[in-house]
Amino acid sequence: MAKLWGGRFDDCIDPVLEKLNSSINTDQRLWRVDIKGSKAYAKGLKDINLLTQEEENEIQKGLDNIYDEWENEKFAIQLSDEDIHTAIERRLKEMIGPETGGKLHTGRSRNDQVSNDMRLYIRHEMYPKLSLILSLLLQGLKNRANQYILISKDETTNKPLIFPGYTHLQRAQPVAFSHWILSYAWPFKRDLDKLKYIVSQEPWGISTLSLGSGAIAGNPLKGFDRIKLAKELDFQHCSLNSMDATSDRDFIMDILYWASIVGIHLSRLSEDLILYSTKEFGYIILPDKYTTGSSLMPQKKNPDSLELIRGKSAILISNCNALLVILKGLPSTYNKDLQDDKRLLFDSFDILLSSLKIMVGIIDAFEVNEDRCYNALSPDMLATDLAYYLVNKGLPFRDAHHVSGKVVNFAEKNLTTIDKIDLKDLKNINPLFEKDVINIWNYVNSVEQYKAIGGTGTSSILSQINVLDQYLIDK
Known part of the structure; x- marks a missing residue:
């Protein structure tokens, strides 16, 4: 199948480059937001009479059918599909014909399309899942702290569970076990607040519409209303410079840096839990379903889940650093180096979501050896x-x-x-x-x-x- 951009070329692309150039295996998860943006853009084209009402209806129906194909895992990706945008446009032309289907991309570039899709993906796919799991972690930490505020060691004594607090990994002062648990609740609360601010309240980045910027120079279509398009897609602002809009990845940097900080908080909590579950400390007992055994030593109960979380935090940091390095030498506007922004973002999202889910399970289920806690006091x-x-x-x-x-x-x-x-x-x-x-x-x-x-x-x-x-x- 002919490339969307192939008109000026006589020779076919080298197969090795074609494979390197393709991002469909990575960015196909953008299908929902790509369709969402395309449906809104079709309305904008109809508003300035570049689509008739009948044509817009055909496009909207076609996009709905493509949505159903993706939803029901029936969408067939072809070798010619470079990316999710190409795949959806190709399928739309197959469904409603190339004449009408080919009009959807009028005034639009994949440069502004992918930038806008990423903003939509963060807001509609990542934010709800990450905010929910962080809330569940906060709830779990709070519940466990509440559990050990006052406990009865016998019928006549009611006192908080106390164990050693540490500085420099040396026993320092007695502290309430609940206070230690809550010392991790506050970092995760800050993480949740920062995520909400980045996604919903900042006057730039994720809350800013970049669609309608074209490839570099803007949208030339007379009367095209980007403000209306922003409202249709629930953006708070419109980008004010098309060259900046297509190359801006600050909003992804914000998320990757934020993910790195959450990863650090998870890693530190993991380290405490690993230490406290050892025979040497013995303050807590990890649930079986979050531990593994040894292929040689039958007695072992290894905290692999926590070690994996601790290790994955390094990848979160490296993903953030990788995008920084990609961005630092780019000239203005879009460059193909930016294709990897999605891989880094999606990888960090997947790591963080799975790590948080595991941590929620561990916090809810670990047992406390109260006697060991008390006996460790000196x-x-x-x-x-x-x-x-x-x-x-x-x-x-x-x-x-x-x-x-x-x-x-x-x-x-x-x-x-x-x-x-x-x-x-x-x-x-x-x-x-x-x-x-x-x-x-x-x-x-x-x-x-x-x-x-x-x-x-x-x-x-x-x-x-x-x-x-x-x-x-x-x-």
């Missing part, structure tokens, strides 16, 4: 509380920090723990120590003193959960 983690005790006695914090360090040093040299040091020995270190120092050796009291906004105390955690509750309701 009195030296209350050294900061000891310093605060002295601060409340009037000692400046830097001096109190120094004294608390001496207490830790004394305990280490005497092969004991700081809570077992006699009051007499404590007084020898600093006379401000009194009998009430015994109240320091309580992990629940330690956690609950952090009542200020953002702290690990129960009141602060409840406040965090309330904010997330309202956010998810409003969303």
Whole structure:
């Protein structure tokens, strides 16, 4: 079949180049939005009398039939179909005839068509799925945090689940298990907010119509109304420079960078879950359906799902970097280098969606070994509380920090723990120590003193959960 652009050529394209030039295997997933844009464009051509009402009806019906073929997996791709735009136009001509079908592309280029399709795809295909799965992850994190705010270890005790908080991977201070879970809810909430802004609110990029820009110079059709076309496709703005519109991929860069950040958040959460599920930590037990075994060692239960998420985050970053490198040396307007923007975008979308789905399942199903969490607490983690005790006695914090360090040093040299040091020995270190120092050796009291906004105390955690509750309701 003759190429759409083949009129000025005498020789056929080299088969190797034809294969390299073809993007139909990648961009066929644009079929819904390509048809959506074409239907709206046909209305615009009818409005300026370049299509009769009968011709527009034929085109609309033909596009509807093509939609049904794709929907029912009956659309037959041919070797001559370079891309999704070529395939749909070819099929339309087959259905309604080349004379009427050939009019649809009047004033339109694949340059502005693909740019517009990508914007539509992000808005109508990617955004709903990614925003939904991020909301489900937020809901899951919130639910698990709520589960461990107050738990009963026996009939007379009701206290939050507490375990070690870490800095530099060293035990630092006691924190509520719920506080740790929520420390990942907030990054994913930011991710959800940023996605909404990128897709719906920014005054450029994804919310801007590029269709009607032609190949480079714009649309020459007298009376063609791009503002009406933008409204028809639910865009907030029209591009104001046709040369910029056909080459702009900033909106894809926004999404790829955003996906990289989400990937980093997923990777860090994965790392925590991997560590906490090891025999050495033992705080959590991963569900069987998200783990695998060893072909040699029968006892193994490997966190492959989390390791894959952690590894895939590198690909998200590399996809972002790849498009940056593609763009950095291009001259103005469209260049074929941009064909790979779709592969990078779709790959990142697929990776992110599957990673988020897996993480939702893990968060909902992992078990917590409460005893291991409590048993991992050690009195030296209350050294900061000891310093605060002295601060409340009037000692400046830097001096109190120094004294608390001496207490830790004394305990280490005497092969004991700081809570077992006699009051007499404590007084020898600093006379401000009194009998009430015994109240320091309580992990629940330690956690609950952090009542200020953002702290690990129960009141602060409840406040965090309330904010997330309202956010998810409003969303």
